[in-house]
Amino acid sequence: MCSISPMGQLKVSRRFPGVKELAGLMRFRKPILNGRKRRLSRALTIYDLRDIAKRRTPKAPFDYTDGGADTESSLTRARQTFENIEFQPRILRDVSIVDTSVTMLGKTMAMPIGIAPTGFTRMMQTEGEYAGATAARDAGIPYTLSTMGTRSIEDVAKIAPDGRNWFQLYMWKDRDRSMALVERAKAAGFDTLVLTVDVPVAGARLRDVRNGMTIPPSLTSKTILNAIPRPAWWMNFLTTDPLKFASLDSWKGTVAELLDSMFDPTVTFEDLNWIRGQWDGNLVVKGIQNVEDAVLAQKAGADAITLSNHGGRQLDRAPVPYLLIPEVRKAVGEKFEIHVDTGIMHGADVVAAIAAGANFTWIGRAYLYGLMAGGKEGVDRSLEILRTQMVRTMKLLGARSLAELNPSHIKQITR
Template structure:
């Protein structure tokens, strides 16, 4: 039968066409166009001077650890069930003795207001609004007390570096306790600063040093400089000296003599939950469980310390098998999608932390950008759960995930 044609009727054309109302708010329009964390990264790179963006985006040496961590999540194979009612899913969980509306929180990040002027103010407020924990770094650019002020009813965590001047570190612990922070992240993977080659090549320093290159790079980004120059001076919650490269600052603050004795001292003065961040092998996990810490964070510091360090997601099953009944196990590094979070929970993690994803959102649009980051990841988490056909995080288990092997030791029987 021949296909019959007719002239289109204007009334029928109008039924098929819907004109989108223009949005004259540039920030809202920009963030609405971001559908993934990778999209937020693209916007952030466009809007942020190279030195500041590379500080967030980069890692140590050849950046192999970061690439492997992201690849590990890409190498996940999911195994969904069928014919289950998933019209409603529950993404809430409990971690370190308290609630979270989502299975991820905001990781501690240093020099945050240098990425975007709102810095930790935006991160803490967005986390509080979303009902997830916010972590403040020792090298944060907003004080402990100010974070509490912008997130008065939410869960605030403090990340501690043990410095050469122990009294500074222990004083921060006491301030965080007085401010009502409920969890301390005792960080153990930074006895010295890693080789952040992008920062060295960019001459990244605090405060920013103007060179011909930085001026040329800043010309198409006047908004960043306007925000930087017209807001409060960039200062740190714990450092009195702010001159020099990032490596200089970190190196002056950290102490390679940190030991289990310091952990004991902190345990004695900290009244809340004590978590050790930067654990990278099973034996240390077992020792910490025996010492009675409340949790550990499997982390290689986002690939920013020892390059070629273990991939936390690969390490997760072995650690869960050994100490999963004894303490909460959190994972970070490489998370760029809500499915990465779901895979981590399925493999036994209690919770996850996101750092770069948070900063990409911040650089893309300040507080609104952090809100958008949370919205993107939470939507991906819920959708992945629905497609796996589970109703709650408790239903996730290792049968839902296969970690496809790309890396593995060539030999395990080498003898000297």
């Protein structure tokens, strides 16, 4: 109740609240006793997961994951481009049900997001490839095992036999050894080979050089000091299987030395034709960065291409893959599958890529931050965050399915 005093002031009359009334207002949440679950439940965005990951992972492996080449502009620009999208929403459509499923290379996936190949994944967090493969299976999306994986093809097939597992190949100087891996992937039931073509030489990953990053991580006074606030990571590292490349011979040295000694800078489109002849499953060429190469890969018999600058880890100042989509779509036609990665940190980024004309997207860091924040459950969380963001964005855009998304939903603003 209010009254007006003789001086013309508004007076609010007060009362004592009843106990019952107070009790009705109390909403104490049940504490989550499991530390991992508690941490992850607080993460609402991929950047939140990144913050947790940074706190829990030693500097060298965190920077190896987080960083890019040289000035890191290829990654920064890709993320910035997604942020500079202005959506053009449509209203008054019934969006009570939104379908995020998509048919990609012959199979239906729950959403247009897959886990991209990432090397040395057990170094980020001990559950590594197993976490990625099982989280992808549970979410109904594909998982790609890297040539530089820390679990073997057979072990990944065993942990997620009902998942859609793909194998990523780097062409080695020794072709027979490359093809032996391809044979193993085929025998293990992997339905797709991803040929990565943007590593004729290792990118200049300056953070790794500055951190003195080696594989496996070495114990120096600097790393030991950095380990003190991150005991869980070190406990995992020291008490689980030794870290090694499961598909390669053991290696002691820097990542750049490893890449340079193994990978073949002489690979050409001839080799792509040759691989096409060897592999009868789906072939995806990953690392395409212009229209002409997209068309050449299509002519060489690729089933799909991935527009990618390797998450900004190779060439600095590289094209932003997302921006290539419209022109590449025009050149390869409506039926050919275009996949895209680099810079995806939000479900809305995925929605924009599909609206621009891509069929599918891939994530590297977005899942690795989840992994470092909380193993398999962390990857589950990152996929759940992206899915929730996608669904909300689609509803707000008035799109009930991916097929309803089109270029009229997006505009690029310049800053």
